[in-house]
Amino acid sequence: MPIWKRNLFVCWFGIFVAAIGMSQIAPVLPLYIQHLGVNSTSSIAQLSGVTFGVTYLISAVFSPIWGHFADKVGRKPMILRASLGMALVIGCMGFAPNVYVLIGLRLLEGVITGFSTACTALIATQTDKEHAGYALGTLSTGSIAGSLLGPVIGGFIEENLGFQPVFFITGALLLIAFIMTALFVKESFVRQDKKANSIKKIWEDIPEKSLTIILLVTFFILALGLYSIEPIVTVYVTQLTKGTAATHVALLAGLAFSASGLANIISAPRLGRLSDKIGAHKVILIALIVAGIIYIPQAFVKNPWQLIGLRFLLGLAIAGLNPSVNTLVKKITPDSLVGRVFGFTMSAGYLGIFGGSVLGGQVAAHLGIQYVFFVTSALLMINAIWVYFKVYKKLCLKEKVRS
Template sequence: MQIWKRNLLVCWFGMFVTSVGMSQLAPVLPLYIKQLGVHNSASIDQFSGMAFGITYIISAIFSPIWGRAADKFGRKPMLLRASLGMAIVIGWMGFAHNVYELIGLRALQGVITGYGTACTTLIATQTDHEHAGWALGTLSTANIAGSLLGPLIGGFIEDHFGLQNVFLMTGALLLIAFVATALFVQEVFSRQNREALSSKEVWNIVPEKSLTITLLVTFFILTLAMYSVEPVITVYVAELSKNADHIALLAGMVFSASGLANIIAAPRLGRLSDQIGAQKVILGALIVAGLIFIPQAFVHHPWQLMILRFLLGLAAAGLTPSVNTLVKRITPDSLTGRVFGFSMAAGYLGVFGGSVFGGQVAAHLGVRYVFLMTGALLLINALWVYVKVYKKLNLQQETIYMKSKIL
């Protein structure tokens, strides 16, 4: 097996487990906080929000820092650091004595994350140009699958083995990822890339500043869009459903539909971006995703919403791989870790911002407006991408093609 394929396989497993570790707390968090001695319902909700959100906020701050370290010391050391650190911290959560220790450990989890940044950088820099889109598309499914299955895994373990074992078993999986990374990941890393640069120096070196900003903002917006409906899915399904006995199951199916479609389509759209250009895939995916969001506001039955969410997942599958492919294309290898660190930070902020955005819009305007406003946001972003990315890169491709014809 080629080295980059073996690295991709190990990184996929590690990113999947890391994503499970980030998301598995959602269904058990209120129960665990209650077990830790908090019994007031309002306080449980408050502490749950703090414990869940703090990991993503801290991760957004530290992702660029670990991206810089990946460029300086290599990507494999960052993979080992993050997987072992998260194995210890998440396992330790099972022994928390009070809610403040739990929140502190969730914050520490945000500090030591960086597995995804290092994996993306490793695959982007060591995969040949012809397979980069497919490889990054395949890698993106690990995060999606982990986020999709994490709450289910957490709920299953809690139901069958107890709350403490949610953390212990997730820590054990991360320890397996650490061992697999140590044994099977191979990296060719040049010592000349170890020079530490400040953020200002990095920005001065980045050759395509406008494109980079556009891609980072796009990644933030698409992540915000995907997570904007999380706080309102169950409420919306309850509003649409006439059978109140199965609301939780229906909501889970609706939420899972887009993730399942994303897993199916991401490698294929990644391969398509290798063939026709990532800028074309990302523009088309943004337009289609924005248009599919709008009719979700007018459905009358949960199964209609489920179908639209599945179609949305097929379209959205082209977004993250295309952004990563374009970032790889316009960024020097020596700075890839730093820039991917900023990209991951934008994604973490999008997760947090999407949850807040969806909840606030639903509270003030109604659930249906979440879908309308999210669709409009994606379409506006598509117009911006057309002007700032699509036209510029297509012109560059045409110029290169004409020069080759002349020669």
């Protein structure tokens, strides 16, 4: 097996497990907080929001920092650091004596993160150009699928085994990812930047600043769109469920949430290959438009299965965004800055997850659940227009000049 394929397999597994580790707590969080001694319904709701969101918020701050170290000392050491650190921290969550210790551990998890940043930088720099789109497309399925399937996996483990095994099993899988990385990942790292530059200096060294900003915003909108439904999916499925199906609301809600993740696993590698052939900018534009359109009928569904089907179609379309954005970032960024710039993209993604959860809840509370889909669709369409004028037309012109 070629080295790049072996690296890709190990990194995919690690990213998938790391994403599960950050998201699997969602369905069990209110129950676990109650288990830890909090009985007030309002307090449980407030503490659940803080406990879930703090990891992504802190991760957004630390991802560029760990990306900087990945460029200085190598990407493999950063993968080892993050996987071992997260294995220990998530395992310790099962022993939390109260909710405040749990929040502290979730905060520490956000500090330790950087696994996805280092893996993305490793694959981007160690894979030849002919396979870069496919490799980054495949890698992206690990993060998105893990984040979307995590809540279902966490809920299943809790229902069958209890609260603590949710954390112990995830920690054990991350420990396996650490061992696999140590044994099988190979990196030919040459340090190119010997100075500890500030963020301002790094930004000055980026050759395509405006294009980089657009790609970061697109990454943010992608995550925001995927997670805008998270706060209201169970409520929406409850409204759509009738008769005997009412006893399976949790299962149907989990399927609706995870349908996009399953579709992503299927579609992302194929769209990654397509971006290698026709250009990542074209895939980004098409994916934004199609995803924006698919959001609209979700507001008019009559039963949970229609919602699940549309979420699956959404996953097929939106899968083209993540790998194509990463492919363009790789193409326009010097190798010496790849880790730090991918750190910025991960920060944008984490902020999108946090922002999407907040946006979905606020829009649903003030305007109604249906408007969550309308607002998200509008954001994707506006992003598509911006990409068309600032990215698509610009890169198509360059292609014509070269030909």
